[in-house]
Amino acid sequence: MKRFFYFISYTIILILVSCSWQAEETKEATQDFLGIVVADEPYTIQVASDILKAGGTAADAAAAAYFTMTVTMPSSVGLGGGGICLVHYAAKPKDKKPARTESINFLPYTLNEQANLGQPGAIRGMAALHARYGDLKWQEVVIPAENLARKGFKVSRALAREILTADNYLRQDPATSAVFTKVDGTLLDEGSMLVQPALADVLGGLRARGANDFYIGLLAKQIGEAAQASNIPITSELLASVKPNFVDTIKLELGRNMVHFASPPAANGLFEAQFLLMLQSGHGFLTSGLYQGAREDEKPHIFVELLKRAYVEESRWLNQNGDITAPSIEKLLDEDYIDNLVEGISHTKMTPLSSLTDQPINQDQNPWAAGFVIADAEGMAIACNFTMNALFGNGHVIPGLGILWSSAAGKNGDGYNALGPALVVNGYSGAFHYGTSASGGATAASSLIYVLMQTNVLDKKLNQVIGNPRLHYSTVGDVVLYEENEKESVLESLKQHGHNLDQGGIVGRVNAIWCPEGLPGKEQSCEVASDPRGNGLGVIVVD
Numbered sequence: 001m002k003r004f005f006y007f008i009s010y011t012i013i014l015i016l017v018s019c020s021w022q023a024e025e026t027k028e029a030t031q032d033f034l035g036i037v038v039a040d041e042p043y044t045i046q047v048a049s050d051i052l053k054a055g056g057t058a059a060d061a062a063a064a065a066y067f068t069m070t071v072t073m074p075s076s077v078g079l080g081g082g083g084i085c086l087v088h089y090a091a092k093p094k095d096k097k098p099a100r101t102e103s104i105n106f107l108p109y110t111l112n113e114q115a116n117l118g119q120p121g122a123i124r125g126m127a128a129l130h131a132r133y134g135d136l137k138w139q140e141v142v143i144p145a146e147n148l149a150r151k152g153f154k155v156s157r158a159l160a161r162e163i164l165t166a167d168n169y170l171r172q173d174p175a176t177s178a179v180f181t182k183v184d185g186t187l188l189d190e191g192s193m194l195v196q197p198a199l200a201d202v203l204g205g206l207r208a209r210g211a212n213d214f215y216i217g218l219l220a221k222q223i224g225e226a227a228q229a230s231n232i233p234i235t236s237e238l239l240a241s242v243k244p245n246f247v248d249t250i251k252l253e254l255g256r257n258m259v260h261f262a263s264p265p266a267a268n269g270l271f272e273a274q275f276l277l278m279l280q281s282g283h284g285f286l287t288s289g290l291y292q293g294a295r296e297d298e299k300p301h302i303f304v305e306l307l308k309r310a311y312v313e314e315s316r317w318l319n320q321n322g323d324i325t326a327p328s329i330e331k332l333l334d335e336d337y338i339d340n341l342v343e344g345i346s347h348t349k350m351t352p353l354s355s356l357t358d359q360p361i362n363q364d365q366n367p368w369a370a371g372f373v374i375a376d377a378e379g380m381a382i383a384c385n386f387t388m389n390a391l392f393g394n395g396h397v398i399p400g401l402g403i404l405w406s407s408a409a410g411k412n413g414d415g416y417n418a419l420g421p422a423l424v425v426n427g428y429s430g431a432f433h434y435g436t437s438a439s440g441g442a443t444a445a446s447s448l449i450y451v452l453m454q455t456n457v458l459d460k461k462l463n464q465v466i467g468n469p470r471l472h473y474s475t476v477g478d479v480v481l482y483e484e485n486e487k488e489s490v491l492e493s494l495k496q497h498g499h500n501l502d503q504g505g506i507v508g509r510v511n512a513i514w515c516p517e518g519l520p521g522k523e524q525s526c527e528v529a530s531d532p533r534g535n536g537l538g539v540i541v542v543d
Helices: 044-053 058-072 122-133 138-151 158-164 174-180 197-209 217-231 238-241 267-280 299-317 335-342 443-456 489-495
Strands: 014-017 031-038 083-088 100-107 110-112 246-247 250-254 255-263 368-375 381-387 422-426 433-441 471-474 481-482 499-504 509-519 527-530 537-543
Touching: 031 044, 031 058, 031 509, 031 527, 044 138, 044 537, 058 138, 058 197, 058 368, 058 381, 083 122, 083 238, 083 250, 083 255, 083 422, 083 433, 100 122, 100 255, 110 255, 122 138, 138 197, 197 217, 217 238, 238 499, 250 267, 255 267, 255 443, 267 299, 267 335, 267 443, 299 335, 299 471, 299 489, 368 433, 368 509, 381 422, 381 433, 422 443, 433 443, 443 471, 443 509, 481 489, 489 499
Parallel strands: 014 527, 481 499
Antiparallel strands: 014 537, 031 368, 031 537, 083 100, 083 381, 100 246, 250 255, 255 422, 368 381, 422 433, 433 509, 471 481, 509 527, 527 537
């Protein structure tokens, strides 16, 4: 299936994006360019940047970023949690290894449903990523997190917000409450010092003895003993069984480039791929396609109608246990199959959900996740999402070790199924062009695809679109959710098309790096942005 899209080159590079989408400073990239980092939490930015400055690859920086977030963003990222990453290796001059893009899966599947325990795959996952693509020593990527845990740090706005949200939940477990409350019993807030000596000791053990220590070594024994003493059924056998795996991505043509999504069982990757193809349906050399060819006042309506059908389609292949049932992924992405999914969409009126043959799955996907995107000067790029399957996982810190554990995944894989980073690379040169991760539960996928479409297909600047108000379709009530700053003209157009509207909260949080001319070598074209709906940062790293 051929798609014909072309890119506009940009010459301004954004050095820093804070909670506002407007850049605080703009600067021409220089020959001292080392990479780009964007993440949901500010300490992660500093650590990943330092790793790049020390000569590390994007993989080194990603491993260090993960361990940092287990200390500074434990609400969504933990030693007891999991996630998924996409990695692109850009072939270097005289390098015998070809360029490649792959996914590493270490999702927090259910470890013990009755005890509400998820699989702790992230440590082994990031260790595997580091072993395959990193240059620095393992100790160098773990020690920044260990130091933050031991010396303490000021609680960021991002973490303070989630501590406040989980107030009563955190107080249910004495060991957990002791970590996240002050001496006077009040919650830690922004600027409070958080010191985690027990967690620092665990990180020190991982630094000294390697990642496997958590699963089959001394640390595994300590975890088992401490857990059993607290009637938590974590055993050394269960820990040893947790293994990450590298798998092929879902690949789609996107003009001259290829877009890569996470493969199942990360269901959002398949959902995102189908939704993107539906948005491009009918596009060819002489035709603009269903979405692109629509008038501007029709585009919101078409977007929502396509999203509705994407949810209906998801119900056909997503099982209650979170697995995928399909004859083949290729069949679900076939051009004729996609065209059939969008057949019957009207440009003038909405289609009632009840009139469609199948009905979507009504589920509240876990919105609590975090992520980052990192690219280095050589063009290696990594996009990751992490989760504890719920805010602060199962809410229990293992006494004496400071480890928060992920909760069991829910029905339909709820917990980890909302994860789905994406990368866009050139299929011929291997150059990196775009990387993104998103969080926000059910709104993550639609938000990620919206920003990807606006930049990679419609040639808009990243920092002009990431803060734009977004729409989402809710399968509950057959309504369109909109953000409070949505334009009246958009709302009026949706009403005229027959849609039911409801003002919701924020619609997804997206992090992205956009390099229209590609990396390596064309860093002057790059932009980086962290969604103003969150409290993350984006930075161009220079020496």
